[in-house]
Amino acid sequence: MSRREGKSGEWIGIGSGSRLDPSVRAFRTVLVLAQKLRYAMDDRLRVDGLTTQQAALITVVEASGEPSLAEAAAALGSTHQNVAQIVAALVRKGMLEVRPDPADKRRKLLSTTMTNAAYWKQRDEGDFAAVADWFADLSPAELKTFCELGDRVLGRLDHA
Known part of the structure; x- marks a missing residue:
């Protein structure tokens, strides 16, 4: 080995x-x-004071606009209960807001805050550089193949 x-x-x-x-x-x-x-x-x-799961949820919310809690949980492949706990922590930190859906008051919609935007603006460059370093042993073509293969497996799991 x-x-x-x-x-x-x-x-x-x-x-x-x-x-x-x-x-x-x-x-x-x-x-x-x-x-x-x-x-x-x-x-x-x-x-x-953040975790990767919290950052992943923020990514989902930003990419989705204003997803419901259930939609965010589905996107993360997690339970409603687990995502609700992550949401609560991010609300306390001022990074997410939760509001009722005007069309269905029982449904909660998630959105990011200006505090969140300011935080990631000052962090992203360093984090992106770290991620690039973790994958530095792969060529651009290998990274492309890696992503394509992962996408195929994820697609199969999504349809299972």
Whole structure:
């Protein structure tokens, strides 16, 4: 096993010498990669009292306009209850607002705040540079392929 594969690869059998079924190896590789990326971003955000899950929710809200809580939960592949807890934390931090849907008062709509916009404006460049560094061993063509392959698996899961 190479130094790059690290101990987590050895522990769950995902290294280059893996004898796992290729789909199981791919699943475990993605799982470990996702955990390591989340930990690395959590480490960057921790100084400001944020988490990767909170940042992901903010991304969903900004990309969607004013999604409902249920729509945001679906976009994140999470439960309504979990997303409600994340929303509550972001409301306390002044980064999200929740308001009733004018068409259906029972439904809650989410939107980002000016505080949120100012925060990310001063952070984004450094965070984008860190993410680029994490993927620096991949060429632009490899990154494109990586994303295309991930999109295909996500599409299949969305239709499962």
